[in-house]
Amino acid sequence: MSRTAIVAGQGALPGLVAEALDAPLVYALDGFAPAIPAQTFRLERLVPLLDAMADSDVSRVVFAGAVRRPRLEPEMFDPRTATLVPRFLGAMQSGDDGALRELISIFEEWGFEVAGVDAIRPDLVPGPGVLTGEPSAADRADAARAAEILAVTGPLDIGQGCVVAQGLCLALETLPGTEAMLDFAALHQGLRPDARGAKGVLYKAPKPAQDRRIDLPAIGPDTVAQAARAELAGIAWAAGGVLLLDRKATLAAAEDAGLFLWALE
Template sequence: MLALIAGRGALPVELNRALSAGGRAPLVATLEGVGSDLPTAATWRSFRIEHLGSVLQDLRAAGVTEICFAGAIARPALDPAQIDAATAPLVERILKALSSGDDAALRAVMGLFEEAGMAVRAAHEICPELVAPAGFAAGPQPLPEAVEPMIGQGAAILQALSPLDVGQSVVIGAAGCLGIETAQGTDALLGFVATSEPRFRRGPAGVLVKGPKLGQDLRVDMPAIGPDTLRHAARGGLGAIVVQAGRTLLLDREALLAEAEAQGVTVVARELGL
């Protein structure tokens, strides 16, 4: 049996739909305070990070042998008064994970589930059709020639930042780098760009370049874009989104295609060296 640890966004919804349609409805667990776009009736249980040890025991008792993490999950604060007996032996590792970079934190959490006898399954293993193929394009075509150097600069920045485990996205405009994704996520980056002074966004419309960090474990947190990404990019005055082909998820693809046309933002999947 497979369990889905669901966060916010469209990815858990798409995975739950695909698994249920295939006769493999998962057990769905959510982290308290995070929220989920899945209906409450679809959720097996909601838990606190202070009860993770008990959740691992309950998953094993329910016959879960595979686990998939999907959706955005903000790092919770650990309340020492709430820690239960089953979680107490894990506290040191949980605290270390919560203070690490995204990829390191996720590797640590996956390790806890693996040690409990559960294999970690990637979202793209369950729904390979979500992965952006090389050559995928949506919205206005072709990309303006002036954007090509921006794409190269964005890819080079992401490659250089990979060892620092910072983020998966960067925005490049005619004036140079306009912002780098940090722990707040891609939408926050695009919101920051949208509030930048117009002089920084002069010339050809900028581009969001997105892809995984070099060496990133793609079983969790594979880069993803969806219709909301298109809307935020348009508000930021961007003209294009370029993602790493084969290593980025396209969520709610039909709506994404429609939004690309409506917002006048080109979306392209290509090799970025990420």
Template structure:
């Protein structure tokens, strides 16, 4: 039986990139009585979608996406999961509306920053009368809560690193570059670029092993929403791999923005953090001391 939202606004489409998030959103939608359609991004999604109506399209194939929306009577769209690469010119298949009504769209999709691209995609989807909703609206249990999530809490030195890495992440996000930064001993040693959070943490581990950064001080990863970010797409997220990579990088813990970031596989993540002696906490950048002191 269709949910009230599905009856009133049409079916829900989940555009599925890589990682666990699309699966969590799909299951949450089903629990709410929805029958979501999964739009699998070719060469990005790594999940199996047996049991769901689904179809695969290439990155930038807006013509096929438009046909899918019409075929399944889609009224609402969620964009979820990671996208590792931008489409090449030859992969972009625009609709007539994009070619005639939004001539700058293709240039933006190929060369804009992540947030700029996502805002353009939202604009294109909503331009045909659909409503874009956030993953957190479908799966609100994924939202980060304020304060420590597990048994370990940050200490005084960690607070300083949280503030310093948070300041860097705020500036980085304002430039539409990334969402995360690492501070060790009050010094920002890494910021997130196109390699993503796990890639940045791997870089910190290499620098640590090479003696380029302190072996004595531990440090903190902070992830924040970009100041200008549309929270319906690409909220900061952490999972078990984040914890394991933070451990490998020698960090003391991970801090993410409360209410505007996602925790995937929460129980397993907390277990991994506790077992490895790392803290995980939600922070509020609007409060003194980020709401932790």
């Protein structure tokens, strides 16, 4: 019987994916344990992991959850995984998208189908529309400006989010992630030209050429809390390209904070 394996990271997403699968095997990179039980592995021993998956009749793999780039320990490589070192190093010197594309390629070479989270849980990807609140004309202009910015920076494999207020980019997501970006935006609220004008919008979207089977941007209750601390007006994202985690709690948090949530066409 063929099985599905989850290569899990931190956060709620691995558990949400597991709920939709029949007895999945769950593996987690050492140091990035998910909230559900998982067998840990190290990237330096990737080939033994792939062999173990094949021996367990795994035919499909889905990546779910947050991880950061691990530090590789040369002495820990087994001989077969060591042959992949040039590919690892080349990929890790590129952006996140390049590194993850190489990882997908390796899994596919072992005969595994790599499925996106949206294929397992399509209900986590909202269609277009305002989910709560009401963006003003200024908010809509800021969201459009943010989408333009990410369309330009996306091909550079920098990040999947930015904050725009009154037409100005206050913060751009880079390697430290969304929380660091919003912390930066919170520190620099005073840069908005009109203190009584539009507060600003967090906008998230996949990179234009991103392989959407891995690392789709996500929004959840924590994102709402961080946006509220930055005193933004709301959160917007590219409809069909962003995961909405714990929809009920996220909408409730946005309503409590007075933020809008908007999936753009």
